[in-house]
Amino acid sequence: MAVSMRLGEFLRARRARVRPEDVGLPGLPGRRRVAGLRREELSQLAGVSVSYYTRLEQGQSVHASDGVLNALATALRLDEHEHAHLRELASRRQPPRTRPPAERVDPLTRDLLRSVGNTPALVLGRRTDVLAWNPLAHALLAGHLDPAAPDRPGDRPNLSRMVFLDPRTRDLYVDWERKAQAVVGSLRQIAGHHPEDALLASLVGELSTACPEFAELWSDHRVRPCEADAYRLRHPLVGELTVTQQIVVPARSPDQFLVLVTTEENSRSEETLARLGAYAS
Incomplete structure (x- = not known):
């Protein structure tokens, strides 16, 4: 367009x-x-x-x-x-849409991901593809998916697809509507930065066709950057907990996002997450 x-x-x-x-x-x-x-x-x-x-x-x-x-x-x-x-x-004028190469995680970002092993963390590409995650992030957010999928560019999970099209992800978020609004607001901002990205345009078109809720939110044109927000989760193994999802932009990969998932110190949610960590290990 x-x-x-x-x-x-x-x-x-x-x-x-x-x-x-x-x-x-x-x-x-x-x-x-x-x-x-x-x-x-x-x-x-x-x-x-x-x-x-x-x-x-x-x-x-x-x-x-x-x-x-x-x-x-x-x-x-x-x-x-x-x-x-x-x-x-x-x-800006609309440049021709191109199919960009598959995104890769910088080795320093992988080192950072490994260093926060006790904290759920994942790396998202600019189209919200999951490029990497540590075991606890996989157990918390996508335990029903293949943990090795992010290592295969053709099979990578996509956070936006998960939120709108995966029933298990919908069930995970108690306040799914807020999460859905945050995802669409972030995608809208990213689309403004990268109007030439054919894969991003294809993702938006797919979700608009497959999910009426996405189409309605997208038509609203709200813009919201990924920053930090708290969500209530209902995990199938350990039950309810409240987490904060925060975004860090890797220095060498400004189009990627390191998502860190934390809990309040000395809270029941912290205990619940630790219990999940014991299951994951």
Whole structure:
């Protein structure tokens, strides 16, 4: 999809989420025919002409100035990540999509993964393929899968597919909806960084076709980077525990993510994870 069309889709999705009263506009009598702000209302708030803003939404204009983008971001009440995504969509042309080579884990990253053996840890590629995991991460998050699968590029598990298409992963997350939103928000940001990645586009298309929940979340255009969040898990062997999943970006592999899974010190969850570690070993 051309960058101009992706920019238009993003603007329409964000406009639909802002109510007039959210930005100090008076409500008009009668039923509104559109969700959120009208184009005329957003143009007024951003200080641009309606015709110019319409061209942006219709994919007929790109490379808006920083001033216009900043004004649109303010009017749409974008957070810093959404603002950065808007600037990215407006400033680059869509290069031809290419099939990139298989991702590999740097030896130093493998050393780091091995050094945190008592902490569940895995390495994700930029398309959320599992490139490597330690035994405890495998036991915690994917004990039903082949532990050696990440070593075979053609068989690697994919975290996004697991969350949306694997019933066991759905059952693992007590608050599955929050995890699903986090995965889609991260994929949306990654897609903005790598519009040329044919494999990433194929993954999004596959999930959109196979899973209505993914398609609905993707159409919302929310952008959310992977950082840190807590989740309740219901593990089939050891029961419930609460974990925090945190992201570290390896120095030599900025497109990859080292995911560390921790528990609160001296908590029941820490004891539960230790019990799982005993099973795994």
